[in-house]
Amino acid sequence: PDADGPTPDERRAADSIAAGLAADPSFTGVDARCIARELVMDKGVVELQEQGVLDEDLQFIGDTNPAVNAELFTDLITISIGCAFETLDLDITPPSQ
Numbered sequence: 001p002d003a004d005g006p007t008p009d010e011r012r013a014a015d016s017i018a019a020g021l022a023a024d025p026s027f028t029g030v031d032a033r034c035i036a037r038e039l040v041m042d043k044g045v046v047e048l049q050e051q052g053v054l055d056e057d058l059q060f061i062g063d064t065n066p067a068v069n070a071e072l073f074t075d076l077i078t079i080s081i082g083c084a085f086e087t088l089d090l091d092i093t094p095p096s097q
Contacts, residue, residue: 006041013048013058014040020060027064027076034083035076042079 006014017036021027027035040048048054053062053072066073 006037009045009058010040013045013054016054016058016060017048017062020062021064021076024064027080030080031083031086034086035079038079038083039075043075 014033014036017039018032021030021032021035039053043051043053045054045058048062049056051062051072052069053060055061062072063069064073064076
């Protein structure tokens, strides 16, 4: 990543993965953009291509079926838990008296 965040390729890969997850009924209700961003930042574009998640044009081609690609499914579930905590609004400030 460059100093300002993800590279253009990383952004394109994350957008493609997010679109794929959003269209997958197994991932209804999850933050697809967060999961995709974290997956790309964690694994990198090259590794995701080697795993068959992205093609050479950075299009999402991964199979999220755990019977087919258990490693990808596990990564997605693990990351989705972290993303769920990001979206929680926990206000633990005690009320003023």
